[in-house]
Amino acid sequence: DQDESSITLQWNKINNSTSFVLQFNGIQTFISSPDGDGPVTHTVSSLTAGTRYTFTLFSVFENVRSSGVQLTAVTVPANAEGFRASEQDETSITLRWNKVGINTSFVLQFNGTETNIRAPDGDGPMKHTVTSLTARTNYTFTLFSVFENARSSGVSILSATGSDYVLGLNLKLELLGEMSESEMEDALIELFRKYNLPPQFTLKIISSKP
Incomplete structure (x- = not known):
């Protein structure tokens, strides 16, 4: 064991x-x-x-x-951190998570299917888009880390495809410190989740200096 x-x-x-x-x-x-x-x-x-x-x-x-x-x-690899849906539309969901290690790959499981995903070179976050989905539908995704056929316990998220309407919202934020676009995206997603609003949106971040 x-x-x-x-x-x-x-x-x-x-x-x-x-x-x-x-x-x-x-x-x-x-x-x-x-x-x-x-x-x-x-x-x-x-x-x-x-x-x-x-x-x-x-x-x-x-x-x-x-x-x-x-x-x-x-030993079994650690589960991936930061596993979440970063983009959704009516027929696809883009998932994102952090790499675990150089030699650690992943298996994405949903709807009874498994997809093997190799870790790319570099230290950036992982991205994978699941397509051919149904609009306004909830999906459960489970991500496993895999090292030499040893599979982690897995981490699961629930995400939904978008509906057939678009809501546009402009926000102007004043930051006390510097944040990357990725860090700002993470913060806004957590803000939406805090108020029970599903983060089913695409962000376009434009920097403006006073």
């Missing part, structure tokens, strides 16, 4: 007189053979999400070690 910060290893007992040494990252852990005939289970914790680890297990009998057996396993 594995999660974001731990990997659980399991192996068969040899006999009641044989113990084990688990070695990884230059650390050795001594593990005694438990009572009974069941398998031996050991959990390695305090690991980093989305990381590959190599473990070496030695059997030990009266201070004599076996040649050892190796296993490579990975």
Whole structure:
């Protein structure tokens, strides 16, 4: 088993007189053979999400070690942060989220379908547009981070396609500090959500200095 910060290893007992040494990252852990005939289970914790680890297990009998057996396993990657709908119209929804890591891809799940999405180069946010949708319809999207076939627990959002009318609204804001267009978009979306207004809009931000 594995999660974001731990990997659980399991192996068969040899006999009641044989113990084990688990070695990884230059650390050795001594593990005694438990009572009974069941398998031996050991959990390695305090690991980093989305990381590959190599473990070496030695059997030990009266201070004599076996040649050892190796296993490579990975921790589950973290869920993507900032997952939200950034643009909607009558037939499409554009989703946006932050990258998790260089080697972490994604799976987008909705309506019983799954779409594999590779992480592009660079550190910018991810964008993906889902098309051929129905106007005025709610959709649930679930996004999974994937590292070497290990899938995160997933994060879900509910979003709706736009209706067949357009509402235009001009806002003039005075900012005390500097904000990027992306940061301003995030702030306005949170403002709309605070007052239970679905952020189904397209923003055009124009900077004007006094």
